[in-house]
Amino acid sequence: MAAPDLLAQLRSVVGDDYVIAHPEDLLVYEYDGSVDRSMPRAVVLPASTDEASQVIALAYQAGVPVVGRGSGTGLSGGAITPPDGLQVAFPRMARILKIDTLNRTALVEPGVINLDLDNYARKFGLRYAPDPSSQRACSLGGNVAENAGGPHCLAYGTTTNHVIGMEVILEDGAIVNLGALARETVGYDLRGAFVGSEGTFGIATKILVRLLPLPESVRTFLGIFADIDSACTAVSAIIGHGIIPAALEMIDALSIRAVQNVTDAGYPNDAGAVLLIELEGLHEEVDELSAEVEAALWDTGAADVRIAEADAERERLWVGRKTAFGAFGAIAPNYYLVDGVVPRTRLTHMLRKVSEVSHRYGITIANVFHAGDGNLHPCMLFDAREPGVMDNAMAAAAELMAECAALGGTLSGEHGIGLEKKEFMPLVYTDDDMAAMQKVRNAFAPDNRLNPGKIFPDGSYYHPAPHPARHTAGLYA
Amino acid sequence: MSPTVPRTPSARLSDLIGPDGTVHPAELTRYDIGPFTPLAAVRPADRQELTAVLRWAAQTSTAVYPSGGRTQIDLGNPPAKPGIALDLTRLDRLVDFQPADLTISAEAGMTIARLHDILAQDGKYVPISAPLPSRATIGGTLAAGASGPLRAAYGLPRDWLIGITVADANGVLTNAGGKVVKNVTGYDLNRIYTGSLGSLAVTVETTFKLAPASQELAAVVARFPNAPTAIHAAQTLQNQHYAPLGLHLLNHCAAAAIPTLPPIDAPEFTAIALIGGRASSVRRRLHDTAALWQPDALSVALLQNDPASDLIAALTDLPAHPTATLVVRVNAPPSEITNFFNFTEPHLPPPALAADVAFGGARLLWWDDFTAADPRIVAAALQNIQQSAIAAGGSAVIERCPHPVKPCLDVWGPPPSGIAVMRRLKAQFDPAGILNPGRFVGGL
Numbered sequence A: 001m002a003a004p005d006l007l008a009q010l011r012s013v014v015g016d017d018y019v020i021a022h023p024e025d026l027l028v029y030e031y032d033g034s035v036d037r038s039m040p041r042a043v044v045l046p047a048s049t050d051e052a053s054q055v056i057a058l059a060y061q062a063g064v065p066v067v068g069r070g071s072g073t074g075l076s077g078g079a080i081t082p083p084d085g086l087q088v089a090f091p092r093m094a095r096i097l098k099i100d101t102l103n104r105t106a107l108v109e110p111g112v113i114n115l116d117l118d119n120y121a122r123k124f125g126l127r128y129a130p131d132p133s134s135q136r137a138c139s140l141g142g143n144v145a146e147n148a149g150g151p152h153c154l155a156y157g158t159t160t161n162h163v164i165g166m167e168v169i170l171e172d173g174a175i176v177n178l179g180a181l182a183r184e185t186v187g188y189d190l191r192g193a194f195v196g197s198e199g200t201f202g203i204a205t206k207i208l209v210r211l212l213p214l215p216e217s218v219r220t221f222l223g224i225f226a227d228i229d230s231a232c233t234a235v236s237a238i239i240g241h242g243i244i245p246a247a248l249e250m251i252d253a254l255s256i257r258a259v260q261n262v263t264d265a266g267y268p269n270d271a272g273a274v275l276l277i278e279l280e281g282l283h284e285e286v287d288e289l290s291a292e293v294e295a296a297l298w299d300t301g302a303a304d305v306r307i308a309e310a311d312a313e314r315e316r317l318w319v320g321r322k323t324a325f326g327a328f329g330a331i332a333p334n335y336y337l338v339d340g341v342v343p344r345t346r347l348t349h350m351l352r353k354v355s356e357v358s359h360r361y362g363i364t365i366a367n368v369f370h371a372g373d374g375n376l377h378p379c380m381l382f383d384a385r386e387p388g389v390m391d392n393a394m395a396a397a398a399e400l401m402a403e404c405a406a407l408g409g410t411l412s413g414e415h416g417i418g419l420e421k422k423e424f425m426p427l428v429y430t431d432d433d434m435a436a437m438q439k440v441r442n443a444f445a446p447d448n449r450l451n452p453g454k455i456f457p458d459g460s461y462y463h464p465a466p467h468p469a470r471h472t473a474g475l476y477a
Numbered sequence B: 001m002s003p004t005v006p007r008t009p010s011a012r013l014s015d016l017i018g019p020d021g022t023v024h025p026a027e028l029t030r031y032d033i034g035p036f037t038p039l040a041a042v043r044p045a046d047r048q049e050l051t052a053v054l055r056w057a058a059q060t061s062t063a064v065y066p067s068g069g070r071t072q073i074d075l076g077n078p079p080a081k082p083g084i085a086l087d088l089t090r091l092d093r094l095v096d097f098q099p100a101d102l103t104i105s106a107e108a109g110m111t112i113a114r115l116h117d118i119l120a121q122d123g124k125y126v127p128i129s130a131p132l133p134s135r136a137t138i139g140g141t142l143a144a145g146a147s148g149p150l151r152a153a154y155g156l157p158r159d160w161l162i163g164i165t166v167a168d169a170n171g172v173l174t175n176a177g178g179k180v181v182k183n184v185t186g187y188d189l190n191r192i193y194t195g196s197l198g199s200l201a202v203t204v205e206t207t208f209k210l211a212p213a214s215q216e217l218a219a220v221v222a223r224f225p226n227a228p229t230a231i232h233a234a235q236t237l238q239n240q241h242y243a244p245l246g247l248h249l250l251n252h253c254a255a256a257a258i259p260t261l262p263p264i265d266a267p268e269f270t271a272i273a274l275i276g277g278r279a280s281s282v283r284r285r286l287h288d289t290a291a292l293w294q295p296d297a298l299s300v301a302l303l304q305n306d307p308a309s310d311l312i313a314a315l316t317d318l319p320a321h322p323t324a325t326l327v328v329r330v331n332a333p334p335s336e337i338t339n340f341f342n343f344t345e346p347h348l349p350p351p352a353l354a355a356d357v358a359f360g361g362a363r364l365l366w367w368d369d370f371t372a373a374d375p376r377i378v379a380a381a382l383q384n385i386q387q388s389a390i391a392a393g394g395s396a397v398i399e400r401c402p403h404p405v406k407p408c409l410d411v412w413g414p415p416p417s418g419i420a421v422m423r424r425l426k427a428q429f430d431p432a433g434i435l436n437p438g439r440f441v442g443g444l
Helices: A004-014 A023-029 A049-062 A114-122 A140-146 A190-194 A228-240 A253-262 A283-299 A311-330 A344-361 A389-406 A422-427 A431-444 B009-017 B025-031 B047-060 B112-120 B138-144 B189-193 B227-238 B252-256 B279-293 B306-320 B334-342 B375-391 B419-429
Strands: A042-044 A066-069 A086-089 A096-100 A105-108 A163-169 A175-179 A203-210 A217-225 A247-252 A273-281 A304-308 A334-337 A364-369 A378-382 B040-042 B063-067 B083-087 B094-098 B103-107 B161-167 B173-177 B202-209 B216-224 B246-251 B269-277 B299-304 B326-331 B352-356 B361-366 B395-400
Touching (some): A004 A042, A049 A066, A049 A086, A049 A163, A066 A140, A096 A114, A105 A114, A114 A140, A163 A190, A217 A283, A247 A253, A253 A273, A253 A364, A334 A389, A378 A389, A431 B173, A431 B189, B009 B040, B009 B047, B025 B040, B025 B083, B094 B112, B103 B112, B112 B138, B161 B189, B216 B227, B216 B306, B227 B269, B227 B279, B252 B352, B252 B361, B269 B306, B306 B361, B326 B375, B334 B352, B334 B361, B375 B395
Parallel strands (some): B040 B083, B063 B083
Antiparallel strands (some): A163 A175, A163 A203, A247 A273, A247 A364, A334 A378, A364 A378, B103 B202, B161 B173, B161 B202, B216 B269, B246 B269, B246 B352, B326 B361, B352 B361
């Protein structure tokens, strides 16, 4: 229990205004971008590492679990706080502390918004590569917790490939540095283990990330196909040809129409699927690869191929991709997103399965996803006010995750396991495998006080039926 | 199976794995770790034999010193207790190669050279790199956390390992990661095992994501009059769109250790830009790099194809130079690594220096005879290097040193900030302390 005296102690650390405990004020903190919900006892907004450390130490001493929160855009229930738990959020720790152009790094606080960092870095001819679709809203602290991905992770890797070092707070309030200023360190790679640990190992209060130089040339292709099967064949042809584009995204017919309904991204309304492909590099490389990509698209039956090089044209194509999940709101008020991954050559098979499940369960499913990585995002669209519809969607999602596992794939490529997928972990890992993972958690957090009840199956959920008057799903994927 | 302690370890071990897997006592010294000779050595043929050996070791509380090609066996502190050598080179099977999915799975005892050969037949590449690749194994390379001269562009081995099977301290096989290139399902144990020097578990099988192989390799080799001009040339190149895959600066001693490089005299420096990719881009990079460096360089040479590959191989092998007596790996950010170019330490002769200035790192090498030197004085000098590296935001590892020096220091340097977590991690995975005991950071 978070006793009143704990709240008083917390107020003395961060100030009265920065401990949120009134139920109405807490409403926005009871959910994230997923379908789960639970009301925290209080939310604390520290202004410094020292304050955050004191807050977490006080909670530890009081036996209260702590959950870190970034911007609440997560898609696996990672920021959902157990009843009576404390949430720590970082809107007051949102500064870019340093850009080092010689070493090409940025030192940031956890509340910095992903796109703000990227935009700032571009002033120095650099960029921050991981670009989740929620990048206008999501924070670096949350990106670290979830090992966030994004379209351009195909070529540049997910968040873990870009984090060099961190200052983190452990469950008892201890402040520890992981990694270093150097990219190579001594000892166990605690930095690597921490990224993607979904807030169960600690809470990052400073993050040192790599910045990459901007490319000399960028070219974006829109490959237009009559059906999704031939678009899948094109994906295999491009990868099989030895080309790893900067991004290789697929958008299906339903999503195309949803997007075009909201904004003209230049996708043809009657297409069965489009591929959004981006090439980056030297002019010579981009020219050479462009010819090969274009040939691969025509060879695999593209109805048309459009090429954009000017920034405005390219941005228009990308706006469609990045706003797709918001555009689904015109089809149905709620969505539930699956994040499975399959070996790239099994995409066709998997998408047929998605279609079959959609028909059998009577659920509309849209597909907008990272085809180059084999990372699907089947997005179930429904109205949660209809009785039984949530259970139906969950059952369909379970079938899709089982199929991903059966094809040699996995449950999540970039959203995390959190609450949503934890009961499915046995599809890909044995008890012994999960026991090995828990040994690492026991090393970081021996008392399991940070974000407990996530990742590993234990039969517990915090989500009651979705609130009928409100959209329960997030805006991003 | 009764947990009795056998009279001699090898007698009982041969029962478990058959005589083919047991090393004759006369050959045991092949498994020496410095002055330490193991009680016995075994070479399991498959994972059943491997896990039987580990169960036996757990039951008898016998320490196990895993090894692959033994090319980096010097790395680490001295063994903490008597134990057996576990030779993994017979676990060397190709398990699964899916060129269209860009993934490969192979057992840990496969050599790096064979892995690269298999991939090259399909035009694929994985940037896993270690000195002496025809002997170095995948498992050993990952355990040592070794990386090569192209790491600035490709990243470290941990960035390419997507799945792993290990045998734990009780001989139980567990998996982590998988066979897909993007995966956040559970904790990333791939990264915990990589660079752990076999102190948490024994690697059995690995899965990597792959890259397309470069169509062509090339290099620009330039001679600069001194360190400042070479550093300026390197930093200027780094800021170009045509920046190379790897960028290295060598002083005259280091250049002399690579036979294919033209000799230079102090205070000159050799700058090497390693280039790869599509043929069209390689031409542009070669031309533009040479043009950029020409005005300040004393000479500029272009290498293409085999000579470039040979140079990459020589840079890869340099840290394992057969006659070097002392080798130090310095990790520091690019802006700081250049401070080590003027390295002077009163109790050490001037070293050979090979710096990876794009990634941030350097090797210091000596060929001097230290047998007459006081090991405590040599150790103190090395600890000064470690302190300098820490002050620069990095670390320094003594990869090779004379045997009498080793007990006088921690080759990994002072324990890093997360050492308490690291100690708990070791206790979780290996509570009895039988996996490569004493050899890792802080004596773990």
